[in-house]
Amino acid sequence: MTRQISGPDRTSPSRRAVLTGLSAAAATATAGCLGGGGGSSGGSDEVPADAVESLPTPVHGDEDAPVTVAVFEDFACPHCRTFAVDVQPRIVDEYVGSGDVRFEHHDFPIPVDDRWSWEAPGAARAVQNTVGDEAFFTFTGRLFEEGWSDGSPTYSESLLRDLASAVDADPDTVVADASGNRYRPVLEADRESGLDRGVEATPSVFVDGTLLDRPDYSTISSAIEEGL
Template identity: 45%
Template sequence: MRTSRRAVLSSVGTAASIGVAGCLGGGGGSGIPDYDCDTSSSTDSVSELPRPVIGDPEADVTVAVFKDFACPHCATWELEESPTIESEYVDPGIIRYEHWDFPIPVHDTWSPGVANAARGVQDRQGDEAFFAFAKTAFEHHESYSWDIVGYAAEEAGGDPCSAIRDGESGTYEAVVSADREAGVGRGVQGTPTVFVNGEPVSAPTADAVSTAIENAR
């Protein structure tokens, strides 16, 4: 029987505020397969993973985005704003584009759960699969279920039951928590928060991020 993990992380506290609109806390799709997974077996926790990156890892300009997988504003970024940045700067190899986890949590189960599942996909299938998983997950962020998590993993070329198990058990919780702590240290208080070469962007929009990239080149 599946049990939901309840790893609620501490609030941001006294970290400096960054002025970006987004999620500030609180807070099964049609055609999705029904995965009959045995998730009762234990998994070893993982404490370190490389940063999920697309684009040119050695580029002079780095775009870092802090996201909560249950945040609707992060879904807007991922599905409506980020594609412009990807086509204009990631695909040509102009920038290094980094994902950072920042589970506020908007939802006690899905904020950390989907992040853990995503990191499992990254660990087994690589960075491209991680970002593919993220896109599919955000497409279904309003109706998350463990079957949707499995579907997103399968669409990215991963094993659905492994992703579900990682999400439920928190296999990569240390990795996700380390990202969040780093975000707190950088003044992140809401998601999505975007940095270009370490400087916060005023708004999580393609126009604002493009301007920051051009200024940094």
């Protein structure tokens, strides 16, 4: 038994305007993070009757750290991949390990890719829900590292299975939950939260609630230092 995630359209005119203009805004802010070229298609917005409606925000680091860095990402966005591979590890090394930063991941499927903007984070949330936050961040880090070629995502069920097994998650469950949209309500809620906070492109980085102009290490580091 399935149900559609979208019921009657209760979106306000202003929210519809934001959604309608999202692609144009994101193109201006982070060119290359939009769909429309060479991506997979065929994603479904149907969710199962046993869909998970909510999960805690994945957190890396001390829950009570003095500074919070929150990042909104689309797993099919090349700029998000650059952030995950080049910027996030430096933040973790410099600030998370020392207890200065609480690092939060938030999903914001634009979607760049009709399939993987939903299934990749869905798989990651399955890992989070069954194994925990530490496994979630290990899984997503390797997903961004190993699931790309020539600037485009090359995700596959085989890769999801391998990475799930590597963090002691059940690969069959992870793949089934991802393709079956079991965590779609969680992803939709995160996206809605991002819109409420002014997110228009990915990656979007907040430091202590303030949206930064640029998601680069220098900008983020400066904002963190100001908060310490």
